[in-house]
Amino acid sequence: MAETATIYRLYGSSGAKQSLAGIVxxxxxxxxxxxxNNPCKIPASGVYHSFWVTDCLGITGDFNQARDIxxxxxxxxxxxxxxxxxxxxxxxxxxxDSGDNGLPIDVTLHGSNEYAQAGGTVGTDGYAIDNVSNGHxxxxxxxxxxxxxxxxxxxxxxxxxxxxxxxxxxxKAWVLQLWTVPTSTYGAxxxxxxxxxxxxF
Amino acid sequence: xxxxxxxxxxxALEKTIHGRYYLDVLIVKGYTTSPTTVEVWNFHNVVxxxxxxx
Numbered sequence: 001m002a003e004t005a006t007i008y009r010l011y012g013s014s015g016a017k018q019s020l021a022g023i024v025x026x027x028x029x030x031x032x033x034x035x036x037n038n039p040c041k042i043p044a045s046g047v048y049h050s051f052w053v054t055d056c057l058g059i060t061g062d063f064n065q066a067r068d069i070x071x072x073x074x075x076x077x078x079x080x081x082x083x084x085x086x087x088x089x090x091x092x093x094x095x096x097d098s099g100d101n102g103l104p105i106d107v108t109l110h111g112s113n114e115y116a117q118a119g120g121t122v123g124t125d126g127y128a129i130d131n132v133s134n135g136h137x138x139x140x141x142x143x144x145x146x147x148x149x150x151x152x153x154x155x156x157x158x159x160x161x162x163x164x165x166x167x168x169x170x171x172k173a174w175v176l177q178l179w180t181v182p183t184s185t186y187g188a189x190x191x192x193x194x195x196x197x198x199x200x201f
Numbered sequence: 202x203x204x205x206x207x208x209x210x211x212x213a214l215e216k217t218i219h220g221r222y223y224l225d226v227l228i229v230k231g232y233t234t235s236p237t238t239v240e241v242w243n244f245h246n247v248v249x250x251x252x253x254x255x
Contacts, residue, residue: 007222020222027226039227050226057220081226178226186230191223201215 003061003200010054010173015105015115017058017170024191027053027178029126031118038123040180047088048180051118051126052136056105056173057196059165066200067163069102069171072152073194079150080192082185089184091149093158094129094139094175102160102172103138109169114138129177136175149176157197171198 008017009025011032018033027050028034029041040050059066071093083089095101104110116137120126127134130145139145152158161172 005218005220007220024223024225027224036227039229041229055222081228176224180228184228186228189226189228191225193221193223196220196222197217198220199215199217 003059003063003066005196005198006058006060007196008056008058008170010056010105010115011117013117015054015113015117017056020055025053025055027051027176029120029124030122040178041124042180042184042186043125043182045182047128048124049120049126049128050178051120052094052129052175052177053118054103054105054115054173054175055194056102057160057171057198058169059171059198059200060168063200065164065166066169066198067161067165068159069161069163069196069198070157070159071174071194071196072154072157073149073192075150075153077150077192078148081189082187083179084181084183084185085148085150087181087183089179089181092129092146092177092179093149093152094136095142095144095147095158096139097142097144100161100172101158101174103175105173106170109165110172115173126177128179129175139175146177154195157195163198 007020026034028038029051030038031051041048077091078085103114104112105115107113129136132140160174
Protein backbone atom coordinates (compact mmCIF):
# COMPACT_ATOMS: atom_id res chain seq x y z
CA MET A 1 0.00 0.00 0.00
CA ALA A 2 1.14 3.51 -0.55
CA GLU A 3 0.14 7.00 0.36
CA THR A 4 0.96 10.16 -1.53
CA ALA A 5 1.68 13.33 0.38
CA THR A 6 1.54 16.73 -1.27
CA ILE A 7 2.01 20.24 0.02
CA TYR A 8 -0.55 22.81 -1.13
CA ARG A 9 -0.67 26.60 -0.98
CA LEU A 10 -4.07 28.27 -0.73
CA TYR A 11 -4.84 31.34 -2.82
CA GLY A 12 -7.68 33.66 -3.62
CA SER A 13 -10.88 34.53 -1.84
CA SER A 14 -11.96 30.91 -1.57
CA GLY A 15 -8.60 29.39 -0.71
CA ALA A 16 -8.12 27.37 -3.90
CA LYS A 17 -5.38 24.81 -3.36
CA GLN A 18 -2.32 25.03 -5.62
CA SER A 19 -0.05 21.99 -5.48
CA LEU A 20 3.56 22.84 -4.71
CA ALA A 21 4.81 19.63 -6.31
CA GLY A 22 7.91 20.60 -8.24
CA ILE A 23 7.69 24.22 -7.17
CA VAL A 24 9.84 26.36 -4.93
CA UNK A 25 7.19 28.36 -3.07
CA UNK A 26 8.15 32.00 -3.03
CA UNK A 27 7.33 34.76 -0.57
CA UNK A 28 6.18 37.90 -2.34
CA UNK A 29 3.80 40.85 -2.11
CA UNK A 30 0.85 39.47 -4.01
CA UNK A 31 -1.69 36.71 -3.49
CA UNK A 32 -0.65 34.14 -6.09
CA UNK A 33 2.38 32.49 -7.62
CA UNK A 34 4.60 35.49 -8.34
CA UNK A 35 7.44 34.37 -10.56
CA UNK A 36 9.62 37.47 -10.52
CA ASN A 37 6.70 39.83 -10.00
CA ASN A 38 6.04 41.73 -6.79
CA PRO A 39 9.08 40.66 -4.78
CA CYS A 40 9.46 41.51 -1.12
CA LYS A 41 11.00 44.89 -0.42
CA ILE A 42 13.19 46.48 2.21
CA PRO A 43 11.57 49.45 3.97
CA ALA A 44 13.22 52.78 4.60
CA SER A 45 12.00 52.47 8.17
CA GLY A 46 9.78 50.16 10.14
CA VAL A 47 8.84 46.74 8.80
CA TYR A 48 7.61 45.46 5.46
CA HIS A 49 5.74 42.17 5.32
CA SER A 50 5.28 39.63 2.59
CA PHE A 51 1.70 38.68 1.88
CA TRP A 52 1.05 35.84 4.29
CA VAL A 53 1.00 32.35 2.83
CA THR A 54 -1.29 29.49 3.85
CA ASP A 55 0.15 26.01 3.30
CA CYS A 56 -1.19 22.58 4.16
CA LEU A 57 -0.46 18.89 3.76
CA GLY A 58 -2.71 16.62 1.74
CA ILE A 59 -2.50 12.84 1.84
CA THR A 60 -4.25 10.38 -0.44
CA GLY A 61 -3.98 6.65 -0.92
CA ASP A 62 -4.05 3.63 1.31
CA PHE A 63 -3.44 4.12 5.00
CA ASN A 64 -5.22 3.33 8.23
CA GLN A 65 -4.53 6.47 10.17
CA ALA A 66 -2.43 9.65 9.93
CA ARG A 67 -1.89 12.09 12.76
CA ASP A 68 0.54 14.34 14.63
CA ILE A 69 1.50 16.73 11.84
CA UNK A 70 4.36 19.04 12.76
CA UNK A 71 6.57 21.51 10.90
CA UNK A 72 10.04 22.74 11.63
CA UNK A 73 13.06 24.30 9.95
CA UNK A 74 16.81 24.42 10.42
CA UNK A 75 16.73 27.49 12.69
CA UNK A 76 18.58 29.47 10.01
CA UNK A 77 16.04 31.32 7.86
CA UNK A 78 16.83 34.77 9.26
CA UNK A 79 20.56 34.25 9.10
CA UNK A 80 20.71 32.57 5.71
CA UNK A 81 18.35 35.10 4.11
CA UNK A 82 19.88 38.13 5.84
CA UNK A 83 16.61 39.20 7.46
CA UNK A 84 18.19 40.69 10.61
CA UNK A 85 16.20 39.08 13.39
CA UNK A 86 17.88 41.30 15.98
CA UNK A 87 16.01 44.27 14.52
CA UNK A 88 12.68 42.60 13.87
CA UNK A 89 13.18 40.81 10.57
CA UNK A 90 12.48 37.13 10.19
CA UNK A 91 10.17 34.40 9.07
CA UNK A 92 7.15 34.11 11.32
CA UNK A 93 4.44 31.49 11.73
CA UNK A 94 1.03 31.95 13.31
CA UNK A 95 0.30 30.11 16.54
CA UNK A 96 -2.78 29.46 18.64
CA ASP A 97 -2.89 29.95 22.37
CA SER A 98 -3.38 26.22 22.93
CA GLY A 99 -3.90 22.97 21.05
CA ASP A 100 -3.23 22.64 17.36
CA ASN A 101 -1.54 25.71 15.89
CA GLY A 102 -2.85 24.99 12.43
CA LEU A 103 -5.63 26.91 10.72
CA PRO A 104 -8.88 25.01 10.11
CA ILE A 105 -9.59 25.20 6.39
CA ASP A 106 -12.32 22.61 5.89
CA VAL A 107 -15.65 22.43 7.69
CA THR A 108 -15.99 18.69 7.23
CA LEU A 109 -12.44 17.79 8.22
CA HIS A 110 -11.67 20.46 10.79
CA GLY A 111 -15.03 21.69 12.02
CA SER A 112 -14.65 25.15 10.50
CA ASN A 113 -13.03 27.06 7.66
CA GLU A 114 -10.99 30.00 8.93
CA TYR A 115 -8.99 30.59 5.76
CA ALA A 116 -8.36 34.27 5.05
CA GLN A 117 -7.02 35.63 1.78
CA ALA A 118 -3.75 37.53 2.08
CA GLY A 119 -3.98 41.25 1.49
CA GLY A 120 -2.11 44.52 1.66
CA THR A 121 -0.50 46.85 -0.85
CA VAL A 122 0.43 44.71 -3.82
CA GLY A 123 4.10 45.08 -4.64
CA THR A 124 5.02 46.75 -1.39
CA ASP A 125 3.70 45.51 1.93
CA GLY A 126 1.29 42.87 3.16
CA TYR A 127 -0.90 43.15 6.22
CA ALA A 128 1.01 42.03 9.31
CA ILE A 129 -0.41 38.74 10.51
CA ASP A 130 -0.62 40.06 14.07
CA ASN A 131 -2.14 43.47 13.28
CA VAL A 132 -5.19 43.88 15.48
CA SER A 133 -7.36 45.34 12.72
CA ASN A 134 -6.28 43.76 9.43
CA GLY A 135 -4.07 40.88 10.55
CA HIS A 136 -5.08 37.28 10.14
CA UNK A 137 -8.61 36.99 11.59
CA UNK A 138 -7.97 33.60 13.15
CA UNK A 139 -4.87 34.70 15.02
CA UNK A 140 -4.85 38.50 15.48
CA UNK A 141 -6.95 38.45 18.63
CA UNK A 142 -4.98 35.72 20.36
CA UNK A 143 -2.35 36.24 23.01
CA UNK A 144 0.83 35.21 21.21
CA UNK A 145 -0.34 35.29 17.56
CA UNK A 146 3.01 34.35 16.00
CA UNK A 147 6.45 32.98 16.73
CA UNK A 148 9.72 33.21 14.84
CA UNK A 149 9.87 30.11 12.66
CA UNK A 150 13.54 29.76 13.54
CA UNK A 151 12.40 28.69 17.00
CA UNK A 152 10.59 25.72 15.45
CA UNK A 153 13.46 23.27 15.49
CA UNK A 154 13.74 19.53 15.06
CA UNK A 155 13.77 19.26 18.84
CA UNK A 156 10.79 21.59 19.22
CA UNK A 157 8.64 21.32 16.08
CA UNK A 158 5.36 23.20 15.81
CA UNK A 159 2.21 21.10 16.14
CA UNK A 160 -0.07 21.93 13.22
CA UNK A 161 -2.68 19.22 13.37
CA UNK A 162 -3.01 16.36 15.82
CA UNK A 163 -5.62 14.62 13.65
CA UNK A 164 -6.27 11.74 13.43
CA UNK A 165 -7.44 11.09 9.87
CA UNK A 166 -8.49 7.75 8.50
CA UNK A 167 -9.14 8.67 4.87
CA UNK A 168 -7.82 11.10 2.26
CA UNK A 169 -7.49 14.52 3.84
CA UNK A 170 -6.09 18.02 3.87
CA UNK A 171 -4.49 18.98 7.15
CA LYS A 172 -5.03 22.21 8.98
CA ALA A 173 -2.82 24.88 7.42
CA TRP A 174 0.18 26.81 8.66
CA VAL A 175 0.39 30.52 7.99
CA LEU A 176 3.83 32.02 7.31
CA GLN A 177 4.96 35.59 6.70
CA LEU A 178 8.34 37.14 5.96
CA TRP A 179 9.26 40.40 7.68
CA THR A 180 11.99 42.70 6.37
CA VAL A 181 13.55 45.69 8.11
CA PRO A 182 15.86 48.44 6.82
CA THR A 183 18.91 46.39 7.75
CA SER A 184 17.75 43.25 5.93
CA THR A 185 19.91 42.20 3.01
CA TYR A 186 18.39 42.42 -0.45
CA GLY A 187 18.90 39.87 -3.18
CA ALA A 188 17.73 36.50 -4.39
CA UNK A 189 17.70 33.99 -1.55
CA UNK A 190 18.54 30.35 -1.95
CA UNK A 191 15.72 27.86 -1.37
CA UNK A 192 15.37 26.51 2.15
CA UNK A 193 13.35 23.61 3.38
CA UNK A 194 10.41 23.28 5.72
CA UNK A 195 10.22 19.80 7.17
CA UNK A 196 6.73 18.36 7.54
CA UNK A 197 6.45 15.39 9.89
CA UNK A 198 3.52 13.07 10.45
CA UNK A 199 2.80 9.65 11.86
CA UNK A 200 1.02 7.13 9.71
CA PHE A 201 0.16 3.48 9.63
CA UNK B 202 12.63 17.72 -4.52
CA UNK B 203 10.17 15.97 -2.25
CA UNK B 204 7.24 18.34 -2.21
CA UNK B 205 5.14 15.51 -3.55
CA UNK B 206 6.27 12.10 -2.47
CA UNK B 207 5.00 8.55 -2.26
CA UNK B 208 5.72 6.22 0.61
CA UNK B 209 5.00 2.57 1.16
CA UNK B 210 3.21 2.07 4.45
CA UNK B 211 2.99 -1.12 6.47
CA UNK B 212 -0.54 -1.23 7.80
CA ALA B 213 0.62 -2.95 10.95
CA LEU B 214 3.52 -0.65 11.71
CA GLU B 215 3.19 3.02 12.53
CA LYS B 216 6.06 5.14 11.31
CA THR B 217 7.06 8.76 11.18
CA ILE B 218 7.46 10.44 7.81
CA HIS B 219 9.72 13.45 7.35
CA GLY B 220 8.79 15.18 4.11
CA ARG B 221 10.06 18.53 2.95
CA TYR B 222 9.21 21.39 0.68
CA TYR B 223 11.09 24.45 -0.42
CA LEU B 224 10.67 28.16 0.21
CA ASP B 225 12.58 31.06 -1.25
CA VAL B 226 12.23 34.80 -1.65
CA LEU B 227 13.43 37.65 -3.80
CA ILE B 228 14.07 40.83 -1.81
CA VAL B 229 14.68 44.15 -3.54
CA LYS B 230 15.64 47.59 -2.32
CA GLY B 231 12.07 48.76 -2.10
CA TYR B 232 12.72 52.11 -0.51
CA THR B 233 14.37 53.63 -3.55
CA THR B 234 12.27 56.18 -5.39
CA SER B 235 13.67 55.63 -8.85
CA PRO B 236 12.46 52.48 -10.62
CA THR B 237 15.79 52.20 -12.36
CA THR B 238 17.52 51.39 -9.10
CA VAL B 239 15.24 48.49 -8.19
CA GLU B 240 17.17 45.33 -8.81
CA VAL B 241 15.40 42.27 -10.18
CA TRP B 242 17.31 39.04 -10.01
CA ASN B 243 17.17 36.17 -12.40
CA PHE B 244 16.60 33.04 -10.42
CA HIS B 245 17.88 30.91 -13.25
CA ASN B 246 21.32 32.07 -12.25
CA VAL B 247 21.11 31.31 -8.59
CA VAL B 248 18.95 28.23 -8.17
CA UNK B 249 20.50 24.82 -8.67
CA UNK B 250 19.69 23.39 -12.06
CA UNK B 251 17.64 20.56 -10.62
CA UNK B 252 15.43 22.93 -8.68
CA UNK B 253 12.09 23.51 -10.40
CA UNK B 254 11.35 27.15 -11.07
CA UNK B 255 8.14 29.08 -11.35
